Amino acid sequence: MRVMLVGDVIGRPGRRAFREYVQKLRKEKSVDVVIVNGENSASGKGLTRTSLDELYSGGADIVTTGNHVWDKKDVLEFIDSEPFLIRPANYPEGAPGKGYCLYPFKAKTIGVMNLSGRSFMPALDCPFQKVDELLKEMSGQCDIIFLDFHAETTSEKMAMGWYLDGKVNGVVGTHTHIQTADARILPQGTAYITDLGMVGPWNSVLGVKTDKIIYKFTTGLPVRFEVEDQGPQVFSAVIVEIDDKTNKTMGIEPILITE
Ligand SMILES: [Fe+2]
Ligand SMILES: [Fe+2]
Helix, strand or coil: CEEEEECEECHHHHHHHHHHHHHHHHHHCCCCEEEEECCCCCCCCCCCHHHHHHHHHCCCCEEECCCCCCCCCCHHHHCCCCCCECCCCCCCCCCCCCCEEEEEECCEEEEEEEEECCCCCCCCCCHHHHHHHHHHHHCCCCCEEEEEEECCCHHHHHHHHHHCCCCCCEEEEECCCCCCCCCEECCCCCEEECCCCEEEECCCECCECHHHHHHHHHHCCCCCCCECCCCCEEEEEEEEEECCCCCCEEEEEEEEEEC
16 A cells, blocks of 8 residues: 655645646555645645645545644634544644544555644644554554654654654654655654655745745744745655555655656
């Protein structure tokens, strides 16, 4: 089985690129299942009914999120009823939505977890303690497990990768919108990349119009971010190969397409 994990999709241009390249890669690289981070899919911040539906119709099977999950209030209306939309599991007890899901594919069940880091991020519960709880809860219920660890620092993400080495099939980082060049299989067999990168405007700062960000840095004044709606897109992902007999991870291939 080949599972593709795709980085944060940015607004309308990102959703267009997501659809185009997922459809292409499903054919060319025999991708079976697609997991994507949708936290920026609605005009760069949050998710709406429309942006989520476009991810699904564009080829997403499971949608993960991160710190921007609550930015569009719409999400509160559907997050509890979407079986394959998840948010970081380490939000306080009682928060809407759920932190993992079980996705059936052929005769297998794929467990997908979502957690947020705590370094330079909102103050949430400990992701390391939480992941232990989740693994206990999920044990016996799934054959294959992935984690989208939505975090700012490379160190926190690497620590999580090593913490889970041999316990899950893959740990991928999201949130920084820049793909790191360290996709690898860790010694105990877990596929790992510090950050998947994004699907969105290539001539931008993390998806936002460059002049807005330059203005912010050069003046110190607050600005309203706008998604760059012109120019080429970047598509960032990894494809993880799983052995169908043993459920072991066989390989990880980074994908970085720039138009
Ligand atoms: Fe993001
Ligand atoms: Fe984020």
